[in-house]
Structure formats: C-alpha cells, structure tokens
Amino acid sequence: MASPTSSGTNTSVNHPYIPSTDSEREEMLGVIGVDSLDGLLGDIPVEHRHPALKLAPGLSEQELSTVFGSIAAENASASSGYISFLGAGAYSHYIPSTVRSILQRGEFVTAYTPYQPEAAQGTLQVGFEFQTVICQLTGMEVANAGMYDGPTAFAEACLMAARVTKRTKVGILSTADGRLPETLVAYSKHQGIDIVEIEPDATDIPDDLACIGIQSPNFFGEIEDVERLTKLAHDNGALSVVHVNPTALGMFKAPGEFDVDIVTAEGQPLGVPMAFGGPYVGLFACKKAHIRQMPGRIIGRTTDTKDRTGYALTLQTREQHIRRERATSNICTSTQLIGLMVTVYAATLGKQGIKDLANLCYQKAHYAASEINKLNGFTVDALATGGTFFHEFVVSCPSSASSINADLLDKKIIGGLDISDRSENGMLVCVTETSSKADIDKFVKALSEIGASS
Amino acid sequence: MASPTSSGTNTSVNHPYIPSTDSEREEMLGVIGVDSLDGLLGDIPVEHRHPALKLAPGLSEQELSTVFGSIAAENASASSGYISFLGAGAYSHYIPSTVRSILQRGEFVTAYTPYQPEAAQGTLQVGFEFQTVICQLTGMEVANAGMYDGPTAFAEACLMAARVTKRTKVGILSTADGRLPETLVAYSKHQGIDIVEIEPDATDIPDDLACIGIQSPNFFGEIEDVERLTKLAHDNGALSVVHVNPTALGMFKAPGEFDVDIVTAEGQPLGVPMAFGGPYVGLFACKKAHIRQMPGRIIGRTTDTKDRTGYALTLQTREQHIRRERATSNICTSTQLIGLMVTVYAATLGKQGIKDLANLCYQKAHYAASEINKLNGFTVDALATGGTFFHEFVVSCPSSASSINADLLDKKIIGGLDISDRSENGMLVCVTETSSKADIDKFVKALSEIGASS
Amino acid sequence: MTISTNVGDIDRRLLMDRSVSGRKAFTLPESDVPSQDLPDSSFLRDDVELPEVSQLEVIRYFSVLSQLNFSIDTNFYPLGSCTMKYNPKINDELSNLPGLADIHPLQPDDTVQGAIRLLKDLQDDLGEITGLPGVSLAPLAGAQGEYAGLLIARAYHEAKNDSKRTVAIVPDSAHGTNPASAAMAGLEVVTVRSDDQGNVDVDNLRELANENTAVFMLTIPSTLGLFEPNILEITKIVHDSGGLVYADGANLNALLGLVKLGDLGVDICHSNLHKTFSTPHGGGGPGSGPVMVTDELAKFLPKPVAIKTDDGYAMGTPEMSVGAINGFHGSFSIAARAYAYIKALGLEGLQSVSENAIISANYIQAKLRDKYNLAADRYCMHETVLSATKQKKRGVAGLDIAKRLLDFGIHAPTMYFPLIVDEALMVEPTESESKETLDHFIAVMRQIDDEIDASPELILEAPHDLPVTRLDEATAARKPVLRWSAE
Amino acid sequence: MTISTNVGDIDRRLLMDRSVSGRKAFTLPESDVPSQDLPDSSFLRDDVELPEVSQLEVIRYFSVLSQLNFSIDTNFYPLGSCTMKYNPKINDELSNLPGLADIHPLQPDDTVQGAIRLLKDLQDDLGEITGLPGVSLAPLAGAQGEYAGLLIARAYHEAKNDSKRTVAIVPDSAHGTNPASAAMAGLEVVTVRSDDQGNVDVDNLRELANENTAVFMLTIPSTLGLFEPNILEITKIVHDSGGLVYADGANLNALLGLVKLGDLGVDICHSNLHKTFSTPHGGGGPGSGPVMVTDELAKFLPKPVAIKTDDGYAMGTPEMSVGAINGFHGSFSIAARAYAYIKALGLEGLQSVSENAIISANYIQAKLRDKYNLAADRYCMHETVLSATKQKKRGVAGLDIAKRLLDFGIHAPTMYFPLIVDEALMVEPTESESKETLDHFIAVMRQIDDEIDASPELILEAPHDLPVTRLDEATAARKPVLRWSAE
Numbered sequence A, B: 001m002a003s004p005t006s007s008g009t010n011t012s013v014n015h016p017y018i019p020s021t022d023s024e025r026e027e028m029l030g031v032i033g034v035d036s037l038d039g040l041l042g043d044i045p046v047e048h049r050h051p052a053l054k055l056a057p058g059l060s061e062q063e064l065s066t067v068f069g070s071i072a073a074e075n076a077s078a079s080s081g082y083i084s085f086l087g088a089g090a091y092s093h094y095i096p097s098t099v100r101s102i103l104q105r106g107e108f109v110t111a112y113t114p115y116q117p118e119a120a121q122g123t124l125q126v127g128f129e130f131q132t133v134i135c136q137l138t139g140m141e142v143a144n145a146g147m148y149d150g151p152t153a154f155a156e157a158c159l160m161a162a163r164v165t166k167r168t169k170v171g172i173l174s175t176a177d178g179r180l181p182e183t184l185v186a187y188s189k190h191q192g193i194d195i196v197e198i199e200p201d202a203t204d205i206p207d208d209l210a211c212i213g214i215q216s217p218n219f220f221g222e223i224e225d226v227e228r229l230t231k232l233a234h235d236n237g238a239l240s241v242v243h244v245n246p247t248a249l250g251m252f253k254a255p256g257e258f259d260v261d262i263v264t265a266e267g268q269p270l271g272v273p274m275a276f277g278g279p280y281v282g283l284f285a286c287k288k289a290h291i292r293q294m295p296g297r298i299i300g301r302t303t304d305t306k307d308r309t310g311y312a313l314t315l316q317t318r319e320q321h322i323r324r325e326r327a328t329s330n331i332c333t334s335t336q337l338i339g340l341m342v343t344v345y346a347a348t349l350g351k352q353g354i355k356d357l358a359n360l361c362y363q364k365a366h367y368a369a370s371e372i373n374k375l376n377g378f379t380v381d382a383l384a385t386g387g388t389f390f391h392e393f394v395v396s397c398p399s400s401a402s403s404i405n406a407d408l409l410d411k412k413i414i415g416g417l418d419i420s421d422r423s424e425n426g427m428l429v430c431v432t433e434t435s436s437k438a439d440i441d442k443f444v445k446a447l448s449e450i451g452a453s454s
Numbered sequence C, D: 001m002t003i004s005t006n007v008g009d010i011d012r013r014l015l016m017d018r019s020v021s022g023r024k025a026f027t028l029p030e031s032d033v034p035s036q037d038l039p040d041s042s043f044l045r046d047d048v049e050l051p052e053v054s055q056l057e058v059i060r061y062f063s064v065l066s067q068l069n070f071s072i073d074t075n076f077y078p079l080g081s082c083t084m085k086y087n088p089k090i091n092d093e094l095s096n097l098p099g100l101a102d103i104h105p106l107q108p109d110d111t112v113q114g115a116i117r118l119l120k121d122l123q124d125d126l127g128e129i130t131g132l133p134g135v136s137l138a139p140l141a142g143a144q145g146e147y148a149g150l151l152i153a154r155a156y157h158e159a160k161n162d163s164k165r166t167v168a169i170v171p172d173s174a175h176g177t178n179p180a181s182a183a184m185a186g187l188e189v190v191t192v193r194s195d196d197q198g199n200v201d202v203d204n205l206r207e208l209a210n211e212n213t214a215v216f217m218l219t220i221p222s223t224l225g226l227f228e229p230n231i232l233e234i235t236k237i238v239h240d241s242g243g244l245v246y247a248d249g250a251n252l253n254a255l256l257g258l259v260k261l262g263d264l265g266v267d268i269c270h271s272n273l274h275k276t277f278s279t280p281h282g283g284g285g286p287g288s289g290p291v292m293v294t295d296e297l298a299k300f301l302p303k304p305v306a307i308k309t310d311d312g313y314a315m316g317t318p319e320m321s322v323g324a325i326n327g328f329h330g331s332f333s334i335a336a337r338a339y340a341y342i343k344a345l346g347l348e349g350l351q352s353v354s355e356n357a358i359i360s361a362n363y364i365q366a367k368l369r370d371k372y373n374l375a376a377d378r379y380c381m382h383e384t385v386l387s388a389t390k391q392k393k394r395g396v397a398g399l400d401i402a403k404r405l406l407d408f409g410i411h412a413p414t415m416y417f418p419l420i421v422d423e424a425l426m427v428e429p430t431e432s433e434s435k436e437t438l439d440h441f442i443a444v445m446r447q448i449d450d451e452i453d454a455s456p457e458l459i460l461e462a463p464h465d466l467p468v469t470r471l472d473e474a475t476a477a478r479k480p481v482l483r484w485s486a487e
C-alpha cells in the first residue's frame, strides 16, 4: 500500500540533525510495542500515507554553502560594490560589532518565549531593557516588548485606539507611507473600521475619529507638526498615534513631549540588517493609562521568594493564550531577538552616539539634497518649500525615476525609490551615515550626466 | 619639558575601550594623592617622557571596517573567485559551522591560560578532549595541549629526543619540508645540535643519532616507510620522530602502529583557516615513558574536595614558570583556542567523517594527478615511480612552475608551489575536498593550454 | 543585587543604573561633508537618556545575562507544541551572508534575483510538503499565517457573494491564536467539542457546520499530539456545508513526507518555520508563518509572492490578493534559514525527521504511562500530553513538576495546555534529541514522582539553583513596573 | 557526573563517553570525480576512534563547557602581567573577513598585497611605539619573541666575532620565559639581584656586566609593576660592557606614548600583541610576540619581514637573518587584530590606554595599602604587587585569598609571582575596567581581609559555588591521566 518512499522498515536516514541510530530506533519501537513506525501511524488514512514527494536529496554542509554562495552572488548590494539611496521604510545603517557579537549567543538565539521565568532571566531582563530604551527614545511612559514590524505595530495601534475610544473611524495623514494604511486595511477590514485620509494642514477633523495616525518624519522625509495635530485629535476626543523614524529621535523632539497617546515605529534602523525586508521589529509605546489595551508581550519587574529582583511576562490576561477571541491581539511569537539587537544597539550608541548619528545622517542627507538641487532639471521639493527633512527627501526629476534608476544601475548605483504614483517624476532619495561624501558625489555626478542626456 | 602630546592635564581621550571619565580620573588621582598623571611617572627620565609619536588619529568602528574592506579586497582568494592548488604545509579544507560557532563563545576566546582551574573547567576539559583526539588520531599514548605550529612542534620533538637519548645529532629525512630542518636550526643552533640528512632508503644511520625525523606524507606528498625507518632508528638507539599530515590519518596507518616515539603535525588542516600562515597549532604526541621530557602545557584529570572530577594543568614542574632555565621548553602562551577549533572539528567530523574526508581528498588528488599526467609535457612523478601520495604530488612541468603560475593567475588560478629548488621544473600541486571536479578540470585545461603555447 | 552562579556572583543592575556621564561604547565617524544648517531649535530635543557605558560593559552585561537562560544550545527543552529542535548553525551563518543580509527590500527585482529565487524555491518546497501549492511567505509568525488564511477564506466566500459565512468553528483544544485570529477576521468563534479520545466530536461538528460556516480550524496533529482519525469525514462535513478547512500546521513536524495536508481535504494551512523548519525561536521570535492554499485559493494569497517569469524571478501580487499584512516580504532571513534546512535534509531527511520525532514521543509516553496519566491513552504523534492528576492528588501540581525539572537542567514541558486536559504537561522531545537524553528525562520524571512522597518540598520549592526562585507574578500584574526609572 | 549551575545540572562526561556507534554530526559531499584506486591495504588503517555524536550534541557540549569558564567577556580578571583587557569584537570580525582568513601563506606576493601592507603598517607602528624601528612579526608568542631577540643578540656578537659573550644577565624578578629562552639560546643565565625597592641592584649589575655579557634582559616596567628609575644608568652599564639590552615588553601597556624603549638605550624588545594590543588570550593562546630592534640590528631579524618595494609590498628576508623560527609569517590574524586595535585608538587613544591603566592600578594600591602589604611602597605603573604576608600570619595564604575572590565573580590575581615577593598577589586592572569595577574589587578585597577573623573557613574552603572546589593537583601530577580511555 505504501509508496516507494515508504519507510515500512525502521531504518531512517542517518543525518547530523537526527541522532537516533537504527538500533536505537529498533529498541524504542520495542519498548513502545510496535514492529515498525507504521504501527504508530494508524490514524493516518492509509491511502494517504507516505505520499510521493518531489524534493531534492539532502546536501552536505559544504554543498549547501556553495548553493548559498551562488544565491548571494545573484544579488547586488554594498558587498558587491553597489551604492544605494533607497530608504522608504528600511534604512542602511552601520551595525556595531557588539550587536553581531551578542546576537551570536546561542542562549539568546535558541531559547523559547520566556514562559518559565526562572529559566529565562536573560531574555526577560533584556526585554525589560528594550522596553526602557523605547520609552527613553519616544518619551513615552510604557512600551511593550516588540511587535512584528513597523506597519503592523501602526495597524495595531489604530485598532487599539478604536478599542480605547470605542470608535470605528481611523484618520491617517495623507503624507504617510502607503504601507501603513495598506497594512491597517488588511488588519481591520473585517472589524468594521473605516479609514479616512487627513491632510497635514487640516484644522478640522470628523468628530467620530478614534485617532489620527501621523507619520513623522513622513513618507517624504519631512517632519509633521505633531503637536498641533495631537491637539486637534484630543480636541475631538480622538487619540494621536504617531509613527516615527527612531533614528530621527536622536535629534528631533520626542512624541512624548507632545502628549501623543501611542507611538509606533519600524525598529529596523536600530541595528537590524535590511535583509530584504525582515525580520524587523515593531516598536510600540503608549501612555500608562492605556496599558491594558496594549497588544503584544510585556515584561514586568517583580521579586522571587527570597525577595530578589526578577523579571517575568506580565499582564498576560490581555493575550490570546489566556483571553482567546477577546485578546487585544492574536500575536504570539513576536520579535524578541530583534529586540535584543535594538537593545544592544541602543546601549552601544548610548546618549552621545544616538545624537551624533542623527546629526551625521542629517548632515549627509542635506548635503546630498543641496548638491542635487543645484543640478539642471532636478529639484528637491523640501528645499523649495522650506520643509524640515531627515534621512530622505523627494527629488523631482526631469524624467521618470525608474528610467533614471535604470541608467544609474549601469554605474552600480541603486537610485532612490520611484514615487511617481505620489509625486510627478518623483524620486525618494535616502542618505544615511553609510554613504560617504564620495558616494554622494558619485551619485550627484551620475544624476547630472543622466539628466543632461535625457 | 613635556612635548606637545603631553598629558600634563588629566583629561585623557574618551574612547569606547576606556571607561574612565575625566571626573573619575580626577577623583582617583585625588585618592592616590597626586595632582596629575605626571606625578606617577617620576621614575621615567623626564627628558624621555611624552615623546612625539608618528601615529594616525583613531578611527571609528565604521571607518575601521572600511579600511579592512580595502585591505581584504587587495588579496586574491576563493572569496574573490580564485581557485588554488597550493598546499605544502597549509591546506584548504571546509570548516564546519560548528567550529566557527563555538569559536565565537567569548568564554573560551577571552579567558587566560587556566591557572585557576576552578574558574577554567571549560578550557581545561576542552584541552583534555584535545589531547584525547590527538592520541586517537596518531595512535600515541599521550599528547600535550598544543604547540605553536607544526615546524616548532617538530623542532621541539627533535630537541626532546636529544634530551631523552642524551645525544646531540639529529637526522632528518631528505624528503622533508625544508621548513622543518630550517626551524630546527633556529631552535637548536646554540645548543650544540648537529643536523644530518638521511635518505629515505638509508639502511644505515650514524650510531650517535638522537632521532630520525621523518615527514610522512613527505614534502612531495608521498608516504614514507615509517615502520622500517623507525626500526632502523631503534636499532641504533635513536628515537623515531614522525611529522604527519593529520588529514592523512583518516586513511593511512597511524604512527602509533609503528612504535614511533614522538609524533608531531601541523594542526591547521583540522578546522583552522589558512589565514596567511597563522595562528595554527602544533600537534605533539609521544610515548608515555617520555612524558616528563615533553614540552608544552599538559592537562590532567583529577578530583576536587567533594570527589568530583575536574581538570587542571599538570606536570608543571617541566615548565618555564617553575623550572626556569632548566625547563623542557620556553613555551608559555601557546595555542589553546586553536586547539579548541581542532577539537570541535574532530568531534564534528567524528569517526566516519574523518574517514570520508581522507578518502575524498585522496580521490580528488588522484583524479587531478591522473588528468595532469595525461597532458603533453607534464609528468606526475609519483605516478611514474608508483609512490603512494596524499593531498599533493609533484608535477614536472615543461617550463618553470613560476612562469606557468604567472599564466595561470591570469585565469584566476593560483597554481601549485614552485619547487624548482628541489625538483627540476617541479610544481607541488595540492588538491583537497574544497576543489570541485570543475575546478580541477579548469586547472588541467589551463595547464594544457599553457603547456601547448610554451 | 547579586546572585551566585557558576561564574561567581553576578550583578543584575540595569544598564541605566550602570550609566556614567561621559562614558561611551561607540564613536561615529566625523562628518565628511560640508557642515549643513540645523533646523530651527524648536524642532530639536534635549539629550536622549540612553545608557552611557563602555564597550566592554555592553559585551559583559549581555554575555552574563545570556547565561541566565535555558536554551536549545545548552538544555533539553521538551516544550510541547513549540518544537524546540536543533537550530543548525550553518543556517544562521548562510542567512547572514553579505548579499543576503544587506539587500534592501525595495531594490528592483533584477538586482535581487538570488533572493527571489530562494523564496520561490522555498514556496515550491512548502507547497510540495503540504500538498497545498499556493504559497505566500509573507506572514511573520504562525498567528499571522492563521490570520492570512482566514482572510483568504473570507475573500473566497466574498468572491462567491456568500456574505453570511461569518462563523469559525474551532475545537476546544485549539491554541489561543486560533480564536484570536478568527476574531480579528471578524468571525464569530463557535467551539466544537473534543470527544473522550481527544478527537473532534464529529457529531457535534455535524451539528455546527452549516451555511454560516466560513471555516473550520483544525490543528493537525492536534494539540494533544494526536492525528485526527476521522479527518476525511471531517473535511467532508465542512466542505459539504460550504465551508473551508483550515489546518493549523504548528505541528507539521509530525507529518513531513508521511502525509500531505492537501490530500486530506485541507484547503488552507500555515506552517511555523520557527518550529518544524528549525529556525531559532530567539526567546520569542522572530518567526515566519507561511500560508499554503489549494490552487483554487492561490489568487487570494497575501502579497507579495515570488514568481517565476520568462527571464528570471519577480515579486508579484496575486490577482485577488487579500493585501499586505505587513511592511515588506515577510521574514526573509528566516525563510533563508528554513530553505537551508530543507536543502540540507532533502526528501529522505525530512521523512526521517518526522519518523524519529514520532518514535521519540511514543517512547517517552511508553516509559512514563505507569507513573503519569495520559491525556489520551493511545499512540501519539510527535508529542505526548501527560496529565499530572495523580500527582496533584498527592499534593504536587503540574506546575511544581515543571519547576522541579528545571533543577535538572531540563526545560519544563508546556503546562496547562491544551485547556481541556487537567494538569496538562505537554512533552515534545523532537527528533534532534538523543535516546540518552530521552532516557535521562524519563528517569528524572520518575524520580520526581518518587520525590512527591519522599521529599515533597524539593518539588514545591523548586527551582533551587537557578538565578531566581519562583516569582511573584501576581504583584507584577497588579502593580506593573515595565521599565527602568530614576528612583 | 553532574554539577549544579545556573542552567541546572550539567553533565560533564567526555565526548567519547557520549559516543554512539552510527551517530554523526557532519556529512561530506559525495565524490564528484571518477573513482580512483586505493593504495595497498597494508598502508590503510582501521577506523579512527573519534566520537560519534550528533551536531546538536557538539554544540551543546561545547556551549555548556564554555559557561564553566571565567573570561573577560563575563568577569573582571585582574591577572597581573597578563593584561586582561577588553578584546574588541570588531577585531575578531575583521580579522576573519574572507580575503584575510582564506589566503594561503605561500601565495605569490602580488596576490596578497593587502595582507602584506597590513603587516608592514603594523611593523611601522610598533617600531614607532617602541622607538625600535626594526620589526619582525614572526614570533608566535612573547617567549618566542624573547628567543628571537636573544638569537639576534647572539648573531650581533657573532658578526663581530665576539664569541665569548655567552652570558645573559637576568633579574631575579624576571618571568620564567626569560631564563628559559636564554637557555635555549645557549646562554648561561646569571641572576642580578633586586634591591629593597624592587629595582635592579645597580651595583650588583655593575659587578656582573663584563666581556662575557651577551645581553641583559630587563622587564620594563618590571614584574613588580615598577618603572626602573635607574634605567639610563643600567643601559649605559650594559652597553659599556659591550652587551646589549633586551627589554621584555610584556608590560608595554604602561608605556604607550609615555616613553619609547629605544630612547632609553634598549636595543631589542618584544611585545605581546595578546596583552597590550588586546588580542584575545584564547584560554592560553594563540598569541603573537613581535620583536623590535634598533636600526643597526634590523639585518638580523627573523624572517620574514614585510617590506615596501617600488611597486607594492613583499615578504622579505633580512640580510643576516637569524632564520625562520616557525613555519610561515607569524600569527597573521592576531597581527590583524592588533592592527585594528592600534588604528581604532590612534595616537591619543593609545596614550590614554597607558594613562588610565596606571591611574587604575595606583588607585587600587592606594585603597588597599592599609590592609595589604605592598611589594614596593611607591607609585606603581600599570599593576601593583600586593603581598599577603599580614594575612598569612593570620592563617590565610595568598592562594586562599585568590580562591575566595572567585566566589565574587572576580578572577584571581597572579599568585606567587614575582618569586622575590612573599605571598605575592599581582593585580593588573587595565584601563578597560571601570572605576565601579575597581571599587567593587577593593571592597571585596577588604571584605576578605575582614573574613579572616570573622569566618576564615569561607576563605580556606573557597571557592564555594563554582563547578569544582579545589582540585587535588598533587595526585594529578603523581599519577597523570592525560586522555580519555575506554574503561
């Protein structure tokens, strides 16, 4: 009955990841009281047991390394000599050696969620440190131990605002990254949430909004007037949800200073590789008053039976494994290890480093902007309008950004993001501390050449 | 008096590697009771204090990474697309991930020599495992915890043979790597040791030899008749010192089977990167009878006050820190961490892996040899003479190996070692499991093209 | 505050309490561009109060903290439903290669052909393993995979204008994420009972499945570690009612190469790459929860999916996609690890994984059933659910046994889950633990049972030698302290 | 055998005792070449009895073992003369870059220009720091650097046909490697006394230095942590006698940018890159012990040295080189780490290293001198040698104090060295430890002194909580067991 791949016999493939030997398997089956593995599979419909599978045979580690070597070689990146000016939600930053070093600690990497606090004080204390770092950065009272990523954190924040205010309409600033409302739609579409667009200069908002969702710096790199918009929200009984770029917080006022209710962010810029989009970590902080509506895992401080300080998961009654369909979120496995990276990053940069970093990014982006702005046919919008920007800025190009990008690629330059859907011939250019002046100058020169010939 | 770089003030540069702040320094100087650092330097002749130094200013970590990126990019290697057929004492082998993973454990990397055994059981138990692995591989009774590298281990073995036999003449086989006698000369030249060359087919040796030093596989990759030569040594009251390639021991008879007295080896092939020549680890094993003449660190098993097993440095009275000028060697800091790599490597490959590895190297080298031997103008000496070889073999080329190598380099091939000083137009070619058939075929094709055009 | 451990006393102060003004662990390069004007100072903040410590202190602090954890690299971790197996080191290494770690998610497809090829190949393998060929790797964990699956189910019914299907039927043994995800998807959760064998009560299901049924969520094997014997009947009942069958594939480690979910009538499933496919749990993530569906449902998959084009690979959006459930393409470097795992094992290796996982669990069950009650007294799949009811009567709860195990360097099993089993201790050894380790666990579990009579305080006060004893979790929740603050 | 630690009981069996026939942790690729004939079976061996364990077991075994160590990454390690400072992680990383880790030592110079440039640049920096511009990076550790230096001294005298110079004068406080290296170099070791201040007894030196003197070996600062106040007089005496001055630079951490050895009349010195230049000690190596000499002596340096050529860099052999003291070019990847360290600190950073190392040592000395005797009651350089003679009288030896420190997570100081100090405890804090750590050490040292009267058994039986208590080292040496064997 069994197909050719059947293992009616008890010999399994001997593999470095599987210690049991044939004779041990034989012995165990004997103890269990069956002749063969199939004796244990009685509940699986026999006609479907041991199906044929089209999968390649296993590789040795050396062969696997060769396979990955070719895969990596098919990608263009800094390590293959490209320079890049992409941002728009994922940023190239230098990651300190301390982060990589601590990330190699198997005790962190291969532990589970700390359900047994006595056996997980390492993970737990790091999580507590993470919550502290997020509070310090955002100026907020409390933070959770991390969400999946920035957009899901933002979506969950809007849903939380709806729970807190018992309202179902969410306003999102028109200048936000399209990924934020897009994720919110997917997260909320069956929960009766309406999403409306709010202009950043709005002086009036619907009076039934659960929150205004503000991204600042916004998608175009510009700082929004969070203070005014938060006041506007509060005047209308709505919450203010602000999605920040955490690097910018080394320099720009923290949302906590503006009485913001919930702050979210993509944590990737804080020491996490870009890695084609993930895994990242969503940052989530809010006012203490809303703590029991917060989604995600939370770590608290307490004491043991000998009165020594210890840390444990807390407020678990919000979570799905206790409250099931009435939980504040379905999130379970989250991003603890990426939180570790953020925590080590923050500890490494420290008070002075985060400031220096923000300044350096600011200097480089502004230098690039002013040089590009000098080029014939290219205009930097923010320089024209006097907007304050960080990390990135919109360049209006003489032709479509994608056609320019194609030419740039020939020069081993990955240009800024084509945002023609939001701004005519717009290119969103990002510059961080990882771009040297030489890189920027090369980019500017290339743009000028391409501009001239188009 | 102090030069411009003086720090008559107490402000030092604040650096990530140096925690003390200005105010802490001030406070500490106050406790010490001096006004400034210079108050502590009274013993340094004042005219020589604070000299001018031509050193560059410090770099940030990001800058340092850039500097190293350029340095690495100036070297040609597998990672930049070259294939190589160099051996002759350092070998390209695949290093399993387990080795690199364990090598990242700071507790191993940043510990000192285990003088406090209670606080160093990790290092000590690993060292004991290392000694075990070396004994198992070589078939010898005891091993030490490692020497600097292969050639120094060999030199120390010959000196030890001199101590054991109380003789001062050392015979070395003419087929040995020149690095072995060369290092022995540097190690022994002021100790009245004479070195004589012995032919591998000698049936007679001087009767005052301390030892015969045999490399097998020899410099040319060929297996020597260790059994016969050992008997010859013993018949003349000399010891037999055999320098092996540890990878070959996965397949070829262990020296222990031939009653050899001391075995040494370069441990690099066992999981250690080639790294332009070091650090490596010298392997050193001998008969139990000679244990107290053995150089280097030795780890022994014992028990604690609660009768639990523990490990500690032992037989330290042989060592320089106790016996000073009468020590068996001056070696102090040795190669414990490289020994860890070897140990993890051996544990990972295990009984089957070391066998498979030796076989794979054998297959590839013999395939390459037979293909090259088919080429016009190229002869593989060992195939001509019927010698048994491992890893490497001598190719007699139509012209000098260096001229051929220059042409190979244009094709991104690093050819075998030019050994024209030992064999006319000789090239010592090495092939291990890291060369694919495609690499070998490419090499053979290139040789044939170059041979045809020369 | 200090604790004593095998590296002597350990100082557990937080970083902010170690901070000294002026210390640093890092320096940024000097700016190499001409100085730019700063924005108006009204925009600018004061210092961010992050810790000021030296680089050594950063390394030492986190290194020491790490040693306070149990982990797969250091301990046996038989945590049921979590599949704490060996996380191959080569996978971490390969997924961090330059060229994989440093590519930007918005790079043009033609500059990331290797990355997309990897994703496409992994999609195909997961489709093949589950028998559900439509795959999106977007979901960032199992729960997001569930949610994506439910969105697909809803989209499917909507596409048929079948708007009254707003009920998710969920077994009482289900993991909490199932009902929570259903609620997020706007579905009403209706619970189907388990029978006394731990199976779905088929009669009860038949009563519940009707024209309102959007989806039936079944964990296969179930959270009791059992394969549903009536699976074909169950999927038929649901299909006959017009609903879809969703399989929670968190327990896929039992099924590799032994059975394909698609063959059983499952329409949608997710898999936790951080369980079956060995990517590290990281102390609670990151994970990855790909969603797999039938060909028919593939057009609804969340975006993006990797596709093969005429001249290479591209990231694409399915025709009627339920949209983006997160920022970019899912957990790429987790996917890369899972890919490496599948390639390293290959077909026969994957089969061997499940075979050995099943044998190990049954072996433990056979060796402990005289001392501990079983949630279901029949052969299990990759995990066995013990019930400490007999021990409870003698004064020691499942929790206490779990804590006592820690003293032996063994992580606790999953406790009090599934909810339908009293004093549940869910034990999942996985295929990557040796028989010797299983025997040690068995011996310890038997010893603990003996200790109940001989020296119960050993159990009730456990753990003894860890960095902390049992913690006051009630106070932690009542008066939450969630961050450092200057005191 | 198990021990209890902060991750529960730990199993310390050796790998061979864990071995199970048929298990494996690794597979080799299949051969891709046509099958080749094997040699005659008389050449071939039976199996090599290496352990057979799974890959997880390899990782777990070594990970758990690592946790039994003290290390810089986890503990304060004030081990005098060893300079246990922070080992920057970036240096490990950079030295392992592909392009550095995978180059073969025999590659043609033009394929390794980056590597040779690094070596040349490091040679220059070390020459500048010591004021001795001739540098070879060949020596593999300090002791080999010493030996190389002595070979150079001998070659120098030989080149002058001065064959009767066969004496090395060595202070009684010298490290054991000094006399051992001298003996290897065929020199007769003559000991010069220290005076009651811990300085070289200049009169005694004057008596000893004569036409037989090949070299005077002086450790600067001395092993008592003192800078020799009569250094200029000493070097003059030696030079006047026709001998050379060798400086053991193991303690160079005290002198960076503060004084150049070459300016003081030193002819030859070595430096331990694994001390002053922060390369990790690795539990006992690998190290690197470059030898630095005056211009005049450069032609004798051991081979190879990196040299600048017209169009790049090359590895070369000095004109009258003492030859090859090991296989290739020294510890290249250790040199790369030291290079990274020097570049990261730069001129001012290196000065700051020594300044802070000196202040920290003096601070400890100032805070402990009322409780512990000092080997020399004056300001010290980068380390202070305490003498536990007062404690010894009260029943507790230096060794006991050292062991008791372990209980507090602090590694023991160097004990019973230098030999001329009774009950020596040599404390070297290094610049990389914070004042807080120093204060903690001071407090613990004071507490231990108090414990002598209050609870001496705490000290005499220490350490208490480590994986083992004190070991029976006598039996270990009397009946050596040096390897696993089947029992």
Ligand SMILES: Cc1ncc(COP(=O)(O)O)c(C=O)c1O
Binding pocket: A331, A332, A333, A334, C081, C082, C141, C142, C143, C144, C175, C177, C178, C219, C223, C248, C250, C251, C272, C287, C288, C289
């Ligand atoms: C049965 C089951 N379903 C779903 C989940 C949720 O998966 P994740 O934690 O990846 O979100 C889990 C994980 O614990 C589980 O065990």
Ligand SMILES: Cc1ncc(COP(=O)(O)O)c(C=O)c1O
Binding pocket: B331, B332, B333, B334, D081, D082, D141, D142, D143, D144, D175, D177, D178, D219, D223, D248, D250, D251, D272, D287, D288, D289
């Ligand atoms: C003063 C002194 N000289 C020489 C050495 C020997 O150096 P190495 O151990 O690198 O051989 C040491 C190392 O302990 C030392 O402290």
